[in-house]
Amino acid sequence: MTVEDVDDFERLHGLIAGTEDIKGFLDGMTGFAAAMMTRVTGARIECAVTLRRRKRGATIAGSSDDAILLDGIEQNLGEGPFAEALRTGVPVLLADVSAQQDWPEYCRSLASAGCRSSLGVPLRLGEDAAAALVFFAPATGLFTEETIADASLFADMGSRALSLAIRIATADLLAENLRAALDGRTAIDVACGVIMAQNHCSQDEAFEMLRKASSTRNQKLHALAEEVIARLSGTNGTATHFEA
Numbered sequence: 001m002t003v004e005d006v007d008d009f010e011r012l013h014g015l016i017a018g019t020e021d022i023k024g025f026l027d028g029m030t031g032f033a034a035a036m037m038t039r040v041t042g043a044r045i046e047c048a049v050t051l052r053r054r055k056r057g058a059t060i061a062g063s064s065d066d067a068i069l070l071d072g073i074e075q076n077l078g079e080g081p082f083a084e085a086l087r088t089g090v091p092v093l094l095a096d097v098s099a100q101q102d103w104p105e106y107c108r109s110l111a112s113a114g115c116r117s118s119l120g121v122p123l124r125l126g127e128d129a130a131a132a133l134v135f136f137a138p139a140t141g142l143f144t145e146e147t148i149a150d151a152s153l154f155a156d157m158g159s160r161a162l163s164l165a166i167r168i169a170t171a172d173l174l175a176e177n178l179r180a181a182l183d184g185r186t187a188i189d190v191a192c193g194v195i196m197a198q199n200h201c202s203q204d205e206a207f208e209m210l211r212k213a214s215s216t217r218n219q220k221l222h223a224l225a226e227e228v229i230a231r232l233s234g235t236n237g238t239a240t241h242f243e244a
Helices: 003-018 022-041 065-077 081-088 104-112 145-199 203-217 221-233
Strands: 046-053 058-062 092-094 117-123 129-137
Touching: 022 046, 022 058, 022 129, 022 145, 046 065, 058 065, 065 081, 065 104, 065 129, 081 092, 081 117, 081 129, 117 145, 129 145, 145 203, 145 221, 203 221
Parallel strands: none
Antiparallel strands: 046 058, 046 129, 092 117, 117 129
16 A cells, blocks of 8 residues: 555544544545546546435535536436446446447447546445445546556445445434434423423323323324423423433
8 A cells, every 4th residue: 555545544634533423524536536546547536426315315526517417417317337337246348439339328328428438336335234335436447457456446445435434324313313302301200200290190190191092193202292381481492401
């Protein structure tokens, strides 16, 4: 691994802390990938990535608006180096759009947009997500064996960084869901306390009263609990407070 490779890896990990969501991370990653391939080929290379996560659709990012536009061609047609790289698990080279026979419509569209060759490189993310980098070049002959090896090395580093970013994003979402659940549970507990005081009953009896009212009104239990509290206190509800 060269000094430049180490720098790329450090930049990728720096993105994890410096971006607020997966889309921001992917935008930064494609920017680094395009800069790396531009450096090794000596020509301006664009890069796009599509991330597909189970039950979350697709997230598309690119090093520029042109990269996203070029990637959109394959997304609309459903064929090209991205799909083939995902299917085979290895880099897929479209060496010359004027000579490729497999994807004629895709090649014509790339040529019309000024792209002469492209390269799809899969990212290894496990079973819950799939993604691939697609590089676009303005000329043929730029994606040599050496540059494909460089792209594959970057994809390996990018896979590890993206996997970590996804895990962090998933953990953050779980934390948000947990906080929402705890807030709802707190509201229910407080509402039960109000009902206990008003009816001189046990907590189980108060909860049963709240549950029956929720069912009768076809209203979610935590929403009804917040309504009970708001009526008593004149506020909009309650929140859970966490000790530092």
